Amino acid sequence: MTKICTRCLLADFDREKYEKLIGKSLSDLPPEDLTADDVRSSRLDICRGCGKLNQGTCLACGCFVEIRAALVRGRCPYKKW
Numbered sequence: 625m626t627k628i629c630t631r632c633l634l635a636d637f638d639r640e641k642y643e644k645l646i647g648k649s650l651s652d653l654p655p656e657d658l659t660a661d662d663v664r665s666s667r668l669d670i671c672r673g674c675g676k677l678n679q680g681t682c683l684a685c686g687c688f689v690e691i692r693a694a695l696v697r698g699r700c701p702y703k704k705w
């Protein structure tokens with residue numbers, strides 16, 4: 625039986641992959657589409673405590689939460705943030 629990680633973000637376990645997969649995506653977006661750092665951080669703190677988080681993705685919607693949380697129009701599918 626395979627065990628899966630349910631409590632981590634890509635940033636927590638592989639910085640190089642994080643920079644490649646997430647950092648590049650965010651840097652390509654217009655600044656006006658991005659939240660303030662404190663907003664993104666508080667959203668991700670909620671994701672860290674959520675059972676739907678799986679290796680940086682949300683099992684409820686399939687998104688990379690670090691991208692979703694960084695978007696001004698980003699929403700949690702369960703309305704946790």
Ligand code: SF4
Pocket residue numbers: 670671674675676677681682683684685689699700701702703704705
């Ligand atoms: S976006 Fe919402 S449902 Fe998905 S991991 Fe974060 S808090 Fe959980």
